[in-house]
Amino acid sequence: MNAQETTVLTAPKKDLWKDIKRHYSVYALLVIPAVYYAIFKYGAIVNGQIAFKNYMSQDGVWGSIWIGFSNFFEFFNSYYFVDLLRNTILYSLAKLVFCVPLSIILSVTLYECTHDILRRVVQTLAYLPHFLSWVIMYGILLVLLAPGDGLINEVIKYFGGESIEFLTDTMKFPVIVILSDAWKEMGWAAIIFIAALMGIDPSLFEAAMVEGASAVQRVWYITIPSIKPVIVTVVLLKLGTVLDAGFNQMFVLSNPAVVAVGEIIDTWVYNEGLGRAKYSLAAAVGIFKGIIGMLLVMVSNTVVKKISDSSLL
Amino acid sequence: MAKNNSAIKLTSGDRIFYFAVNAFLIFIGLAISVPMIATITQSITPNGHIGTPIDKFILVPFGAKDKNFEHFQAGNYVFNVDGYGPIDVRVIETGEAYTNNDIPLSERKENNKVTDTLYSATDANGKKVKLAIREEINPGEGSRVKLSKFRLIWDFAAYKALLTNDNFIDAFWNSMKIMVFGVITALFLTVPMAYCMSVRDLPGRKILNYYVLIPYLFNIGLIPTFLVIKSLGLINHQAAIFMPGAIGTYNCLIMRGFFEGIPESLKESARIDGAAEWYVLTSIILPLSKPIIMTIGLYYAVNFWNDFMHALIYLLNAEDLNPLPILLRNILMGIGMNDAVEVNAFGAASVSAVKAASVFISAIPMMLAYPFIQKYFTKGTMLGSVKG
Numbered sequence: 070m071n072a073q074e075t076t077v078l079t080a081p082k083k084d085l086w087k088d089i090k091r092h093y094s095v096y097a098l099l100v101i102p103a104v105y106y107a108i109f110k111y112g113a114i115v116n117g118q119i120a121f122k123n124y125m126s127q128d129g130v131w132g133s134i135w136i137g138f139s140n141f142f143e144f145f146n147s148y149y150f151v152d153l154l155r156n157t158i159l160y161s162l163a164k165l166v167f168c169v170p171l172s173i174i175l176s177v178t179l180y181e182c183t184h185d186i187l188r189r190v191v192q193t194l195a196y197l198p199h200f201l202s203w204v205i206m207y208g209i210l211l212v213l214l215a216p217g218d219g220l221i222n223e224v225i226k227y228f229g230g231e232s233i234e235f236l237t238d239t240m241k242f243p244v245i246v247i248l249s250d251a252w253k254e255m256g257w258a259a260i261i262f263i264a265a266l267m268g269i270d271p272s273l274f275e276a277a278m279v280e281g282a283s284a285v286q287r288v289w290y291i292t293i294p295s296i297k298p299v300i301v302t303v304v305l306l307k308l309g310t311v312l313d314a315g316f317n318q319m320f321v322l323s324n325p326a327v328v329a330v331g332e333i334i335d336t337w338v339y340n341e342g343l344g345r346a347k348y349s350l351a352a353a354v355g356i357f358k359g360i361i362g363m364l365l366v367m368v369s370n371t372v373v374k375k376i377s378d379s380s381l382l
Numbered sequence: 383m384a385k386n387n388s389a390i391k392l393t394s395g396d397r398i399f400y401f402a403v404n405a406f407l408i409f410i411g412l413a414i415s416v417p418m419i420a421t422i423t424q425s426i427t428p429n430g431h432i433g434t435p436i437d438k439f440i441l442v443p444f445g446a447k448d449k450n451f452e453h454f455q456a457g458n459y460v461f462n463v464d465g466y467g468p469i470d471v472r473v474i475e476t477g478e479a480y481t482n483n484d485i486p487l488s489e490r491k492e493n494n495k496v497t498d499t500l501y502s503a504t505d506a507n508g509k510k511v512k513l514a515i516r517e518e519i520n521p522g523e524g525s526r527v528k529l530s531k532f533r534l535i536w537d538f539a540a541y542k543a544l545l546t547n548d549n550f551i552d553a554f555w556n557s558m559k560i561m562v563f564g565v566i567t568a569l570f571l572t573v574p575m576a577y578c579m580s581v582r583d584l585p586g587r588k589i590l591n592y593y594v595l596i597p598y599l600f601n602i603g604l605i606p607t608f609l610v611i612k613s614l615g616l617i618n619h620q621a622a623i624f625m626p627g628a629i630g631t632y633n634c635l636i637m638r639g640f641f642e643g644i645p646e647s648l649k650e651s652a653r654i655d656g657a658a659e660w661y662v663l664t665s666i667i668l669p670l671s672k673p674i675i676m677t678i679g680l681y682y683a684v685n686f687w688n689d690f691m692h693a694l695i696y697l698l699n700a701e702d703l704n705p706l707p708i709l710l711r712n713i714l715m716g717i718g719m720n721d722a723v724e725v726n727a728f729g730a731a732s733v734s735a736v737k738a739a740s741v742f743i744s745a746i747p748m749m750l751a752y753p754f755i756q757k758y759f760t761k762g763t764m765l766g767s768v769k770g
Binding site for chain 2: 085088089092094095096097098099101102103105106108109110111112113114115116117119130174175178179181182183184187188190191193194195196197198200201202203204205207208209210211212213215218220252255256283284285288316317320321335338339342343348351352354355356358359360362363366367
């Protein structure tokens with residue numbers, strides 16, 4: 070063995086090269102996924118330049134003319150900019166405010182339930198809708214809310230009322246959006262809280278009961294505070310994706326009558342960008358959303374890191 | 383976690399609490415199951431029923447056939463039909479009954495078969511009866527009236543129509559193909575990527591991490607990705623549906639976490655024997671990773687089976703390539719039906735029954751897979767969070 074390689078003064082490059090050669094089969098494994106990533110993710114990022122260009126199909130990505138930030142200004146000054154942002158953010162926040170507490174309550178009640186059968190049945194039922202697509206959800210909503218023969222309207226008519234247009238009324242539509250999202254995702258979201266609840270030290274509860282705490286006190290003073298870090302993490306992570314608001318749901322549920330309250334950024338990008346071939350404008354909007362989204366995620370991730378010791382990076 | 387409080391005396395506050403807990407859970411259970419049951423119910427509701435709405439909710443698997451008016455003496459009777467008014471029913475000696483009133487009847491076109499329309503009515507004595515009225519093929523006699531056993535009977539016409547419909551079968555098959563090839567591709571790409579990210583002393587590991595995470599943090603959006611697929615010539619090709627999502631970064635990270643949790647000593651012992659990395663991967667890591675691969679595979683499978691957005695975007699005028707969610711949406715919206723899927727070709731089944739039936743059939747694969755998913759996902763999600 071060369072005496073030089075064992076001393077501290079060895080040139081790092083030599084070791085690095087040896088290291089690389091040693092791991093060459095890892096790199097070989099990496100090639101195909103890395104190429105996939107290069108094409109589909111970074112290729113897309115490169116295509117993002119059309120946001121600063123005036124993309125025409127015949128010119129392609131590279132041949133289209135640069136127009137700088139014009140697309141962005143067009144978007145910010147448009148009449149729909151405020152509506153889109155408002156719809157997107159309001160839906161995300163409303164879902165957050167409604168669904169997170171509901172999931173927490175569901176997880177705590179499942180945890181506290183003493184009837185094994187009831188608990189298992191409800192748990193199984195609650196998880197199920199998450200695995201159904203939004204198209205199926207829409208079908209179920211039609212069965213319930215259709216203006217003519219929907220279940221709820223049939224019951225209303227039976228009691229002498231007039232059938233209500235749930236899915237085409239701009240006041241009722243957002244409520245349906247939020248409720249249906251809760252219906253679908255509440256069980257799945259509760260999993261995280263249930264996992265956290267399982268991790269609570271039972272001796273805390275025993276001590277509380279010895280002290281004579283009632284069940285309500287036990288839940289309020291021990292159970293919920295014990296999962297507070299998880300709650301905060303979940304809320305922060307959801308805030309990081311506040312601009313997403315659910316393309317599948319909004320696209321499937323939306324109809325011309327409720328466009329004013331049914332259009333979010335993602336559905337707009339689809340309708341205008343692909344539907345009306347306004348590629349550059351839609352790309353600009355997408356980049357705007359991506360940047361804001363990235364900032365939000367990074368901020369919330371940093372805060373989460375401070376609270377618990379886990380992070381994505 | 384069920385709490386066994388039987389050893390401790392419950393205060394009345396506690397009793398109320400546990401009552402509230404159970405009540406809430408029952409409420410949730412009902413809230414989730416009732417819409418799903420209502421969907422199934424609607425899918426087997428027979429067509430042509432014009433009666434009280436509440437009857438629709440009382441469905442039975444089978445019932446006695448509608449009866450003639452045998453115990454009525456021959457003659458003319460008046461029945462007051464709910465929502466229509468009085469009709470004259472003429473009972474003849476054989477017990478058959480007819481009416482000449484122009485009461486609205488549903489029609490079934492298929493094979494010249496006609497159906498009964500069911501009505502609620504009261505007879506002259508105020509007794510409530512149910513009438514099954516059918517438009518007779520020989521006019522002149524009038525519409526045939528029978529006394530009906532009024533529970534609506536399960537009618538699988540919607541299912542028959544869908545399961546024999548070529549478009550529907552094709553779409554189901556398309557979804558299967560997309561899911562199977564998608565999962566294979568996704569695992570084939572995700573597993574090596576996750577594994578390589580987990581190799582501890584890999585030179586450039588940090589670079590690799592950034593390489594993978596940057597596009598995840600900064601999502602460039604729909605249009606640029608669309609242009610990539612377009613330039614690959616994959617528009618109107620089913621592969622376009624699963625390719626963009628083939629490496630789900632989140633799934634990749636979960637898998638990486640799992641791989642990092644595998645003791646280094648196992649990998650070392652293989653490497654000392656001079657094994658190449660892919661050998662380490664296949665012979666040692668993979669057998670240990672069955673749970674996480676099943677879990678992630680299931681996540682991908684669910685995603686690809688339910689995928690709507692990618693099919694919508696990338697299959698532009700290739701109707702025969704449509705997966706189930708797209709077809710289902712078309713059925714639900716009553717649009718874009720080409721001749722084979724047109725509503726009146728369903729004949730025997732009502733439109734809403736067909737819609738509900740298509741929803742149910744689409745949901746079946748997920749519901750069948752659900753026990754497997756339940757078995758693996760709690761384990762899997764926990765496994766993925768173990769970091770080295």
